[in-house]
Amino acid sequence: MLLPLISTTTLTPEEFKNIFDANFDEIRNYIFYRCGDKELATDIAQESFLKLWEKREKIKLTHIKGLLFKMASELFINQYHHQKRTRKIVENIGFDHQDYSPEELLSFEQLKEKYESLIEKMPDNQRVVFLMSRIEGLQYREIAERIGLSVKAVEKRMGNALNYLRTSLISEN
Amino acid sequence: MEHQNNIKQIASETEKLFSGAKIEWDKDKDSIFNETFATLISEPETKVVGLRQNMLRLSIAASFLLLVGIGTFAFLFSKTVYSPVGNHLTAELPDGSTVEMNAQTTLKYYPYRWYFQRNVEFSGEGYFSVEEGKKFTVTSTQGKTTVLGTTFNIFARDDSYRVFCKTGKVKVSNPSGEFVILAPNQKTMISAGVPSEPVFVSEPENILSWRNNIFLYNAAPFTEVVREIERQYGISITSENKLSGTISVNFQKSPNVEKVLSMVCKPLGYSYVKKSDKHYEIIKNN
Numbered sequence: 001m002l003l004p005l006i007s008t009t010t011l012t013p014e015e016f017k018n019i020f021d022a023n024f025d026e027i028r029n030y031i032f033y034r035c036g037d038k039e040l041a042t043d044i045a046q047e048s049f050l051k052l053w054e055k056r057e058k059i060k061l062t063h064i065k066g067l068l069f070k071m072a073s074e075l076f077i078n079q080y081h082h083q084k085r086t087r088k089i090v091e092n093i094g095f096d097h098q099d100y101s102p103e104e105l106l107s108f109e110q111l112k113e114k115y116e117s118l119i120e121k122m123p124d125n126q127r128v129v130f131l132m133s134r135i136e137g138l139q140y141r142e143i144a145e146r147i148g149l150s151v152k153a154v155e156k157r158m159g160n161a162l163n164y165l166r167t168s169l170i171s172e173n
Numbered sequence: 174m175e176h177q178n179n180i181k182q183i184a185s186e187t188e189k190l191f192s193g194a195k196i197e198w199d200k201d202k203d204s205i206f207n208e209t210f211a212t213l214i215s216e217p218e219t220k221v222v223g224l225r226q227n228m229l230r231l232s233i234a235a236s237f238l239l240l241v242g243i244g245t246f247a248f249l250f251s252k253t254v255y256s257p258v259g260n261h262l263t264a265e266l267p268d269g270s271t272v273e274m275n276a277q278t279t280l281k282y283y284p285y286r287w288y289f290q291r292n293v294e295f296s297g298e299g300y301f302s303v304e305e306g307k308k309f310t311v312t313s314t315q316g317k318t319t320v321l322g323t324t325f326n327i328f329a330r331d332d333s334y335r336v337f338c339k340t341g342k343v344k345v346s347n348p349s350g351e352f353v354i355l356a357p358n359q360k361t362m363i364s365a366g367v368p369s370e371p372v373f374v375s376e377p378e379n380i381l382s383w384r385n386n387i388f389l390y391n392a393a394p395f396t397e398v399v400r401e402i403e404r405q406y407g408i409s410i411t412s413e414n415k416l417s418g419t420i421s422v423n424f425q426k427s428p429n430v431e432k433v434l435s436m437v438c439k440p441l442g443y444s445y446v447k448k449s450d451k452h453y454e455i456i457k458n459n
Binding site for chain 1: 176180184186188189190192194195196199200202205210213214215
């Protein structure tokens with residue numbers, strides 16, 4: 001029986017820089033989807049990479065993305081629960097409506113209003129998947145890889161998110 | 174069927190809403206990297222790790238030392254109360270017990286050990302009112318007095334050690350452990366190193382009268398009375414003669430020391446000369 005031997009290495013500054021470039025935005029977005037707080041998301045992403053640098057001597061390169069998401073998630077849970085902040089997710093998103101016609105702008109504003117509070121009240125795990133798909137345009141496979149779930153589970157969460165929106169919209173009417 | 178349509182409509186609506194949407198960060202990835210990480214990762218690594226481990230070890234050692242230090246301090250920390258010549262004062266101990274201290278009397282105790290051990294070191298004369306509780310020990314070079322909760326008077330000066338028990342029970346022992354137990358209104362003294370058999374005192378007020386600035390002596394050695402006058406008035410009394418004889422006298426501490434001096438000198442055939450403000454000499458009359 002052969003266990004896969006995963007060798008650990010010590011990160012060089014260059015490797016660290018590459019990992020930072022490849023993952024920082026993803027991590028920061030992920031925390032933002034969870035709390036809607038840009039400052040907190042930036043802090044936690046930064047802290048995750050500081051931790052990675054501290055741990056650089058025993059790093060499994062194949063597991064790095066999962067490790068970063070896990071560290072960020074733990075940091076977030078530890079800090080967020082101390083400082084219940086209000087979520088302002090949609091408010092903090094910049095929408096691209098430069099070349100909208102007045103009518104388009106109107107319908108956009110209506111859409112935004114319609115979904116704003118619903119997305120903020122959406123359960124955390126659904127919102128993360130939903131926003132990763134909608135804002136970053138990620139495939140389910142990519143989302144699954146980031147947050148360490150199976151593709152099936154991501155599909156299910158996305159379905160739940162849409163279902164949640166549907167039932168909430170119905171009950172509002 | 175309608176459910177499916179709703180879902181589809183929501184999916185396309187939200188897709189439309191978020192198309193081209195972006196989170197507007199105050200700082201982008203690159204500036205964060207340059208501010209926080211660029212210098213960090215270019216530092217020589219062994220130095221960083223070594224420092225951290227050293228700091229940890231140092232702080233563990235430091236906190237340990239601090240604890241030992243606080244413990245030692247609490248153990249060794251003592252309070253000394255001194256009642257100077259010409260003075261009386263009352264010292265209060267942590268449990269509310271009090272000691273009325275006659276002139277030139279010293280009392281030392283350990284506040285942080287008090288809960289475990291009620292122990293005072295004592296020299297001079299004092300009247301103790303001890304609150305009920307654990308064993309209470311008064312240690313002097315001449316002897317040791319142990320009580321539980323009573324009132325008693327100790328006179329521990331030079332070669333003399335006298336204890337009078339006013340209430341409760343008092344155990345008086347010499348440094349080698351021989352002891353007597355006093356009942357109320359009994360007194361003992363350590364003479365020739367051994368505590369004497371308890372003696373009943375018919376007029377206990379005489380022993381405690383110093384508390385009211387009244388001094389009563391019944392066949393007391395002349396030198397002892399002279400020493401007491403020195404302490405009460407904060408003066409020094411010298412003599413070229415050997416002061417001998419015993420005296421029965423009582424006096425109240427009055428502003429006039431010379432009145433007192435003549436009262437004690439005359440009957441024994443002595444007189445006094447004022448040498449300076451705080452110095453008297455006693456001369457044997459021929």
